[in-house]
Amino acid sequence: MPAASAKATQRPMTYQDVLARDRRHPPELLGERTLDLGVEPIAASRYTSPEFFRREVEKVWLKTWQYVCREEAIPNPGDTHVFDLLNKTVIVTRQRDGSLKAMQNVCLHRGRKLVTDGGCKQQFRCPYHGFTWNTDGTFRENPFGWDFPQIDPGKFSLPQIRLETWAGFVFINFDNEATPLLEQLAPMPEHFARWRIQDCTIVAHVGKIAHANWKVCAEAFIESHHVFATHPQLNPTNGFESGQYDVLSDHVTRFMNPGGLTPSVHHEQLTEEQRIERMFAAGGRAGSRATFPPEPGMTARNYAGEVSRRNLTAETGYDFQDVCDAEMMDGMSYDFFPNFHLWGGFRDKICYRFRPLDHETTFMEVMLFRIAPKDKPKPPPAAFHMLGEEDLWSSATELGFLASVYDQDQSNMAPLQHGLKALGEGEIQFGRYLEVRCRHLHQMVDVYMAR
Secondary structure, X not given: OOHHHHHHOOOOOOHHHHHHHOOOOOOHHHOOOXXXXXXXXXXXXXXXXXXXXXXXXXXXXXXXXXXXXEHHHOOOOOEEEEEEEOOXXXXXXXXXXXXXEEEEOEOOOOOOEOOOOOEEOOOEEOOOOOOEEOOOOOEEEOOOHHHOOOOOXXXXXXXXXXXXXXXXXXXXXXXOOOOOHHHHHOOHHHHHHHOOHHHEEEEEEEEEEEOOOHHHHHHOOOOOOOHHHHOHHHHHHEOHHHOEEEEOOOOEEEEEEOEOOOOOOOOOOOOHHHHHHHHHHHOOOOXXXXXXXXXXXOOHHHHHHHHXXXXXXXXXXXXXXXXXXXXXXXXXXXXXXXXXXXXXXXXOEEEEEEXXXXXXXXXXXXXXXXXXXXXXXXXXXXXXXXXXXXXXXXXXXXXXXXXXXXXXXHHHHHHHHHHHXXXXXXXXXXXXXXXXXXXXXXXHHHHHHOO
């Protein structure tokens, strides 16, 4: 057997093996819960067919929970956020009693988009003819009321959209019969309560258009073995082949990818000292600031975990000394079907949102969440930074070392979409384990399609 083939057949240590070597006991929520979903091929047309996408819009996108914004983005009465999804547009507004309300963002006179930009509003006045609604959606004024005998002001309110929240995240659903948000999110609320998601704020928010189907974009972030070819600078200390892939519920999956390891026999085997040097040179979840030397016998993973614990304690005022290395070091990527992705652990939490514009164009957003300092007012969310068609992700310096990583990720998307179109009625293949989340995504699309 050729040497390269022999390497490809060697299964590395599992994520549970990695956890067993950490110095602190991991919580039970990091246990393995995967499923075998088979190895059937996937039709390429699922990514390229306008008709398939039309059915996804009707059956999936208008029937699932959609993350809109953070509550702290609209803290005061009248504060308004505009959310657009395909052919829908929604206003989410803070009410006088502190509650939130979502309403259809369309003037009921001639159909113009009522509000084009967010901000604090005293009323919603259509720029076309001046028809006006109160911020609770009730009708306020028709400048030409004498000519509209058919309009009953008491019944001319803006249609409400279902809205529910979790830990400061605001979600809406166009389906009034949908299962409650918290039921579908489980077990994410339990897991992220441990990781202080309620104490986090957005420190970066960047968006860019990708010329690929939304599933192409999502799949780039729900498996980690693409690091091998796409992100070579991360290979020396990224244990992608020891990652764990879990299907936690119908709507929630995750991978957990260990840091501080030489990943596999595909790469040079480094000493612990070499791993430490390369890990801090590259940045990442451990950061780049180490103020004390490793203790005797510390692995690179143990050392980076301790550096991260001490740094985060100093930054936030919270005590993290009992937290295991995995929760400080590892990539713990959760996704909530169909398009909300949030990383766990205690360090910066990456959040992705993918909104389709058509069957081969996607609006991709990256947000970074960070635990705010203890006993201090939570700062407002970072301003949104929209990148232009020719702008590189690496120009978004607020994303730190991740910015250039996203340039590498996006470099695959348009060529992948082109290749899928070239396949026509052909098929693609997913791995049984490493790409189980990709397969699960398609199976959930099918579940909604069949309803």
